[in-house]
Amino acid sequence: MRMIDYTPQLHTAQAAARLAGAFLRERFHSVKTVDASEAHDIKLRLDKETQALIVARLQQDFPEYAVLGEEGDCGHDSAPAQWVVDPIDGTVNYFYGIPIFCVSIALQVAGQTVLGCVYDPMQNECFCAIRGGEAALNGRPLRVSARSAMAEAVVFIGHGTHDGSGAQGIARFAHISAQVKKIRILGSAALTLCYIAAGRFDAYIENRIHLWDFAAARVILEAAGGCLEYEPSSADGRTGSVIAWNGALPIHDALKMN
Ligand code: IPD
Ligand code: CA
Ligand code: CA
Numbered sequence: 695m696r697m698i699d700y701t702p703q704l705h706t707a708q709a710a711a712r713l714a715g716a717f718l719r720e721r722f723h724s725v726k727t728v729d730a731s732e733a734h735d736i737k738l739r740l741d742k743e744t745q746a747l748i749v750a751r752l753q754q755d756f757p758e759y760a761v762l763g764e765e766g767d768c769g770h771d772s773a774p775a776q777w778v779v780d781p782i783d784g785t786v787n788y789f790y791g792i793p794i795f796c797v798s799i800a801l802q803v804a805g806q807t808v809l810g811c812v813y814d815p816m817q818n819e820c821f822c823a824i825r826g827g828e829a830a831l832n833g834r835p836l837r838v839s840a841r842s843a844m845a846e847a848v849v850f851i852g853h854g855t856h857d858g859s860g861a862q863g864i865a866r867f868a869h870i871s872a873q874v875k876k877i878r879i880l881g882s883a884a885l886t887l888c889y890i891a892a893g894r895f896d897a898y899i900e901n902r903i904h905l906w907d908f909a910a911a912r913v914i915l916e917a918a919g920g921c922l923e924y925e926p927s928s929a930d931g932r933t934g935s936v937i938a939w940n941g942a943l944p945i946h947d948a949l950k951m952n
Contacts, residue, residue: 715815784882810910852900887911
């Protein structure tokens with residue numbers, strides 16, 4: 695079968711992510727308009743505005759592709775490919791002035807994610823990969839850590855707040871934190887996965903996450919030698935739980951509660 699080269703699409707994703715990242719960086723210290731505030735989440739006017747900017751840039755080069763975005767979808771089921779966009783991953787951080795958030799853009803063809811681009815505008819770090827190729831950070835190759843002992847590991851444990859996922863997450867948190875060097879919670883799922891790809895973190899476990907949170911970073915992590923298991927919990931497959939790790943840690947054994 696002929697391999698398709700997705701380099702032009704990756705360049706477009708990078709251009710859109712950098713454009714959106716610059717837009718967010720310029721507004722980081724401004725007062726932000728809150729469109730909706732729930733118990734554990736915030737929706738900003740900027741979430742929507744940033745997605746609109748990304749979609750316009752992506753459609754400039756690939757007008758026939760559909761978009762599945764956290765802030766809304768566009769295009770047809772018959773489109774040859776679909777962008778998966780999270781305009782701000784880490785909105786709560788962004789709103790509270792914590793400079794840990796990113797723009798995440800993936801491309802799916804026939805249900806498979808073929809490329810990912812995650813851009814952290816505050817650090818100017820652009821993580822990218824094409825499936826089957828190398829993962830890169832600002833053009834330099836990336837590799838996961840080789841740490842294989844839980845006692846040496848830095849692990850991210852996140853958890854949702856719906857449907858009992860909070861209680862499960864807290865029990866896991868207590869169980870895992872006793873076994874590892876450190877627990878960290880960045881507040882951005884996509885950046886966390888890229889940090890595992892870069893060898894900074896060793897594992898990530900979260901029990902309620904959406905496709906746009908991890909689609910791009912998954913390609914980057916796997917291209918850097920890491921692993922990700924996703925178990926959907928919603929009928930449309932867009933929400934589920936994730937276990938990601940450097941490929942060396944005995945993460946499943948560590949998760950066993952008895
Ligand atoms: C959230 C962040 C957070 C994760 C949540 C996500 P958002 O995305 O990635 O780290 O714990 O599950 O929903 O709402 O900031 O795009
Ligand atoms: Ca997100
Ligand atoms: Ca978001």
